Amino acid sequence: MDLQLQGKRALVTGGSRGIGKAIALELAREGCEVTISARDPQRLSAAADEIGAAVGRSITALTAEMSDDASVRAMVVAAADAMGGLDILVNNAASPGSVHGPKPLAELTDEIVLADINVKVMGYLRCAREAAPYMQRAGWGRIINISGLAARGSGNTVGSIRNVSVAALTKNLADELGPDGINVTVVHPGLTRTEATPERIAQIAESSGITEAEAEARMAAGNSVRTIIESEDIAAIAAFLASPRSIAITGDTIAAGGGVGRGIYY
Numbered sequence: 001m002d003l004q005l006q007g008k009r010a011l012v013t014g015g016s017r018g019i020g021k022a023i024a025l026e027l028a029r030e031g032c033e034v035t036i037s038a039r040d041p042q043r044l045s046a047a048a049d050e051i052g053a054a055v056g057r058s059i060t061a062l063t064a065e066m067s068d069d070a071s072v073r074a075m076v077v078a079a080a081d082a083m084g085g086l087d088i089l090v091n092n093a094a095s096p097g098s099v100h101g102p103k104p105l106a107e108l109t110d111e112i113v114l115a116d117i118n119v120k121v122m123g124y125l126r127c128a129r130e131a132a133p134y135m136q137r138a139g140w141g142r143i144i145n146i147s148g149l150a151a152r153g154s155g156n157t158v159g160s161i162r163n164v165s166v167a168a169l170t171k172n173l174a175d176e177l178g179p180d181g182i183n184v185t186v187v188h189p190g191l192t193r194t195e196a197t198p199e200r201i202a203q204i205a206e207s208s209g210i211t212e213a214e215a216e217a218r219m220a221a222g223n224s225v226r227t228i229i230e231s232e233d234i235a236a237i238a239a240f241l242a243s244p245r246s247i248a249i250t251g252d253t254i255a256a257g258g259g260v261g262r263g264i265y266y
Contacts (some may be wrong), residue, residue: 006031009083010242011076013037013066013127014093016047018194019146021092022092022231023238028055029030034095035060038093066123067091067115076130086134088242091127091246092146094120094162102156116158121165128173133184142242145170146234149190149257152265163188167253174251183250185241190257191219193228224259 010027014020015036028034028051036051038044041063048061060082064075073156080086095116135141150156151163167186174184205215208225234256239261240246241254255265 001245003030003239003245004143005239005243007033007083008087008242009033009035009080009085010088010090011079011086011127011131012060012090012092013064013123014146015090016040016044017191018196019189019231019234020090020092021047021051022235023092023146024059025051025054026232026235026239027090027242028057028059030243032088032242033083035082037062037064037075039063039065039077064093066120066126067118069126072123073130076134079229080134085138086131088141088142088144089127089131089136090144090146090164090238090242093123094146102159105157106159106230113161117162117165120162120266121169124166125169128169128184132149132173132177132180135182136180139181140244141177141180142246143170143173143177143182143184144238144241145184145186146238147186147188147253149157149188149255149260151188151253152255152261154173156262158232169252171251178250183241183246185246185249185251186253187234187237187241188253188255188257189234190223190227190255190260191228192229192257197228222260223257227258229256229258 012020012024015024016038024036026032026147044061048059052059062075066072144249145165145166147166150159170184172184201212201215205212237256
């Protein structure tokens with residue numbers, strides 16, 4: 001299928017590693033001009049070089065802090081200037097899995113909760129607010145918000161709150177921006193293989209006294225397909241949602257965890 005992405009201009013936040021990096025690479029392979037952003041300049045530069053080498057053209061890399069209005073504004077302006085416009089925004093920058101991990105109520109300080117939400121929920125809103133005018137002027141655009149299946153389960157209060165909030169933001173933006181030709185969607189990954197996965201598998205194997213293969217199988221047992229979903233699998237979904245082919249999908253959620261949980265969503 002031709003996704004009709006040749007020449008589209010995409011900004012991927014959190015693009016220096018993991019799912020964001022995989023999405024940036026997939027969009028570049030489909031013919032998009034791509035800018036990636038992240039906080040760590042060294043990791044960001046290395047990712048841009050790697051993606052650029054894979055597709056045979058340069059990838060713009062911009063450092064930015066999602067919790068800061070001015071930083072986000074400068075990033076979006078610089079990305080649009082570098083690419084001559086902006087058609088696609090992939091919001092992916094966040095503290096992974098809630099940086100502090102699951103905490104009981106007594107330990108959920110205001111600072112922990114607000115810092116996490118400020119980076120992900122408000123960061124996504126900031127990016128959308130700055131990127132939308134470019135898409136509105138062009139009469140076409142796509143915003144893809146990468147969230148997570150913690151939105152559909154308990155066990156991590158902050159993780160659930162921030163991911164549910166991203167889904168709510170998505171539907172509101174889709175309804176507001178739809179008349180301007182802009183589709184807005186949210187993808188909920190579950191357990192996904194990234195650069196951090198081997199270390200996690202090794203930790204489980206050591207603590208449980210099992211092999212790494214057994215540890216990986218234990219991790220994968222939580223979904224229907226019994227395998228850890230690859231970052232590239234999430235990237236393929238995001239590329240379709242970023243394309244003109246996805247016109248029928250907006251304001252809605254794509255669960256991409258390989259069948260996590262027993263709930264029925266309709």
